[in-house]
Amino acid sequence: MSTRIPATLIPGDGIGPEIVDATLAVLDALGAPFEWDTQIAGLEGVTQAGDPLPPATLDSIRRTRLALKGPLETPSGGGYRSSNVRLREEFQLYANLRPARTIVPGGRFDDIDLVVVRENLEGLYIGHEHYVQIDDDPHAVAMATGINTRAGCRRIVEFAFQHAIATGRRKVTIVHKANIMKALTGIFKETAEQVFEARYKGRIAMETVIVDACAMKLVLDPWQFDVVVTTNLFGDILSDLVAGLVGGLGLAPGANIGADAAIFEAVHGSAPDIAGQGKANPTALLLAAAMMLEHVQRHELALRLRQAIQDTLNVDQVRTGDLRGSASTAAYTRALVARLKG
Known part of the structure; x- marks a missing residue:
């Protein structure tokens, strides 16, 4: 069994928890080596801890030096700065x-x-x-x-x-x-x-x-x-x-990389208007997870994940609404998991 790799997981706001759950299901089917420490940030951080970037979240990333995060919503009013900007500054993530x-x-x-x-x-x-x-x-x-x-x-x-x-x-x-x-x-x-x-x-x-x-x-x-x-x-x-x-x-993943930490994300927003409706497309976060696998030198797993995404979309023709398909988030996830296990 491969060595487990500690990583911070931030589900985020809006559609964040849905696409993170989908990504975790797919990574589990893939046999990805991450050992997750789940933390909060953004609007959820303000709601639960009074801070869009709670100290426990920062401490977790300092320990793991690796994170996968869903989209974060910056609360309007209250003088809150963007959590994404604060994360980049805190960990000197100079390369996007x-x-x-x-x-x-x-x-x-x-x-x-x-x-x-x-x-x-x-x-x-x-x-x-x-x-x-x-x-x-x-x-x-x-x-x-x-x-x-x-x-x-x-x-x-x-x-x-x-x-x-x-x-x-x-x-x-x-x-x-x-x-x-x-x-x-x-x-x-x-x-x-x-x-x-x-x-x-x-x-x-x-x-x-x-x-x-x-x-x-x-x-x-x-x-x-x-x-x-x-x-x-x-x-x-x-x-x-x-x-x-x-x-x-x-379909756009992103990585924020510094000398001491790397945070991987879907670059789209939290889309609160479709949250909880099963319409969200987790592909961007899945592709970010593939980048994360490459970052920890698990290139073969990243290749398998990208191939499964490509085959699910183009061979099986299972697509979410934003790609002119009719699949729900859950149906798309099931099709991906079946690809990886099949």
């Missing part, structure tokens, strides 16, 4: 990894297989914002400060090149806006070029693309891209765009 791979063929784009690597801790998302009052308008001027550091740029670019080479990719595209934001994203472009010249030239191809041109090229000819690495704001936008190429956020 968002693969996009065609699973259901026949859409606008077929045979998509690319990865967006997004810097997770810097840029315009650091939250340094304020208003300036003029006359009787307290919000007359809004100001935001973005910060990119040489060290932060180097760290994410190194991660992107190393991930690309380790996974057999052919090219890394550096996405920036250095023609306008010459300092804030100029440092990112400059650092990426320096890292490439010093360590990766001759091992993999590299190009630089301005972000607006990149967005256009992604919808005109996405096959020209392989691994895209960019700053926080641009990565947030482009990773959702790329998810749209393969069918939407219901």
Whole structure:
């Protein structure tokens, strides 16, 4: 019997518990080695512990250094910050990894297989914002400060090149806006070029693309891209765009990776409007679980899981409503489990 791997499990809010239950059933059928420590966060954390990120949850992730989480809802009002942002900051999860791979063929784009690597801790998302009052308008001027550091740029670019080479990719595209934001994203472009010249030239191809041109090229000819690495704001936008190429956020997994911890998730929201109705598609979280298996070097299990998902959707034609099917969450889960056990 393989060694058990401790991991934190956060069911989350809205459809979170449903898709987490589905994922656990599938991982159990797969024989995945995780030993779960279930914790709460988001709205459930506020309800039960008065904190969207309770100390027990943070302590669990510090111990396991590995987590799978459902979508979290940030309570409105009360001054609560996003639990997702707090988790990234708490554990210095500087790399957001968002693969996009065609699973259901026949859409606008077929045979998509690319990865967006997004810097997770810097840029315009650091939250340094304020208003300036003029006359009787307290919000007359809004100001935001973005910060990119040489060290932060180097760290994410190194991660992107190393991930690309380790996974057999052919090219890394550096996405920036250095023609306008010459300092804030100029440092990112400059650092990426320096890292490439010093360590990766001759091992993999590299190009630089301005972000607006990149967005256009992604919808005109996405096959020209392989691994895209960019700053926080641009990565947030482009990773959702790329998810749209393969069918939407219901098929989009994500990983937040740092030196000491990694958290895997479905990148879609908690969808409270369909919670408890058996309509949720757990595929994004299942694909995140496959990434988690790869992270702990269980590549054969990740491969089996992805193959079972592909066969269930395309051979068995068992699909949830968002993929123009009629299967409930439970029926889709049963079909996946049957695939893995059959």
